[in-house]
């Protein structure tokens with residue numbers, strides 16, 4: 001079976017260009033990674049509304065805040081590790097606290113960055129951004145979905161963090177499948193266990209469902225792109241229906257999707273297993289080998305699900 | 313060359329603001345008098361002479377913008393905003409109190425405050441975004457950013473300094489409150505900054521040096537800055553705690569409120585000075 005692959009950055013930059021045509025107030029800033037993040041495509045068309053700040057992310061975030069105070073909707077892009085790690089204080093003080101319209105869209109998140117190694121494999125960004133008041137956090141699934149989500153992010157009043165990986169991802173959705181910021185989407189129904197995936201791990205949850213079928217386990221699959229505010233209703237309903245949950249994310253198991261889902265279930269707990277990178281830094285390697293070594297595959301999700309079903 | 317009357321009126325206004333600074337920090341029981349008093353004359357000149365702004369319409373699109381990057385000097389900013397009419401003067405008595413709107417450091421939710429600050433080193437970048445937006449929208453407002461001298465130890469200031477000249481932001485005017493002190497001691501002992509003019513010129517800025525307590529020099533420096541083709545840094549030589557004898561040039565009044573006796577003494581000194589001005 002060959003899947004159709006497409007890079008989320010292509011979806012992002014196409015959405016930006018579309019927005020740029022519709023709205024004069026869209027401004028894009030980058031920090032010497034405009035070719036990698038693909039914001040350069042916007043910059044080529046709207047050169048007066050594109051600003052490259054060089055290798056100076058903190059200054060870029062501050063300037064993005066300044067633009068936003070003047071009525072601009074600012075998209076600020078760089079790699080996830082720099083966007084959130086290096087600029088945490090700038091985001092906290094100059095963007096989130098004043099609740100400004102800055103949309104931080106970060107690429108190259110997660111361990112599948114590959115060869116660059118741990119210095120570039122951002123596994124803590126969801127945790128960092130999720131804890132900030134006013135911040136909306138989104139990890140889109142595929143290039144089609146991100147094209148749907150970006151205009152909603154632009155429309156939302158206030159700061160947003162949008163995260164994507166580096167690698168091409170399987171195209172799971174056709175055009176205009178109605179993705180709504182803040183709303184989870186049930187991709188497959190089932191009664192025995194719920195698999196909740198985000199970002200690059202959504203396709204793995206779908207594969208896991210097929211694996212589980214062979215064991216006569218009927219898994220429900222839920223896609224969560226908006227980690228904050230998280231769709232509590234859908235999560236609670238799923239917990240009631242299947243009684244156990246596996247979460248899957250390309251992020252540390254601390255502070256990301258697994259944590260957010262557990263928090264949503266605080267008064268209605270059910271057994272839950274978190275698939276993610278354990279509390280360690282990554283390393284260089286091929287993406288496909290890294291996801292195996294760090295336990296981010298459909299097999300890992302399936303194993304966790306079987307264990308939960310056995311416990312029932 | 314400004315008429316003496318204009319200068320005298322601004323001096324009176326500055327004294328009123330100094331009194332508010334001392335009062336509000338005393339009532340709050342904490343706060344930063346030293347760096348508030350060193351920028352009082354500059355803020356007075358900005359809000360009561362230089363800046364195009366409308367307290368009844370704080371969001372007016374063509375307004376000049378002020379970023380108080382050294383946010384701990386909020387008491388002086390709040391006093392200037394209150395005197396200008398952005399909110400009631402009596403609100404100053406509730407500085408730093410629970411359920412009140414005047415936060416210890418500037419918050420964007422206060423009418424007239426353009427951006428929240430408090431974590432040093434970020435305001436120049438924000439000013440750059442505002443200045444770029446002004447150019448993009450073809451609006452001819454100016455953006456003023458007040459920096460502390462200790463504050464410019466921060467690396468982000470230098471990222472910002474480089475980008476301001478790169479983007480040719482001659483609508484950006486930074487004012488350096490050169491009071492010579494940071495928290496742990498004199499700036500040149502803690503982390504040397506000199507030669508400041510050479511450093512900023514090397515980053516592509518137009519640099520002026522003035523006495524930051526001389527109203528006429530302050531006003532004239534704005535006039536000159538606005539003629540520049542480059543971003544301008546006005547190095548304002550100031551005295552930390554200016555106007556209150558026992559606070560002037562002392563490290564300890566960086567961030568503490570006066571005792572009751574000190575408060576009474578400070579007010580009587582400022583009132584004395586006021587008396588002399590009105591004579």
Ligand SMILES: Cc1ncc(C[n+]2csc(CCOP(=O)(O)OP(=O)(O)O)c2C)c(N)n1
Nearest residue numbers: 347384430431432460461462463493494495
């Ligand atoms: C990023 C950051 N680090 C530390 C502080 C704590 N702090 C508050 S004021 C100050 C000294 C600032 O010195 P300066 O800029 O010279 O201020 P001024 O003399 O004008 O009061 C410090 C270190 C802070 N507010 N922000």
Ligand SMILES: [Mg+2]
Nearest residue numbers: 461462493494
């Ligand atoms: Mg100082």
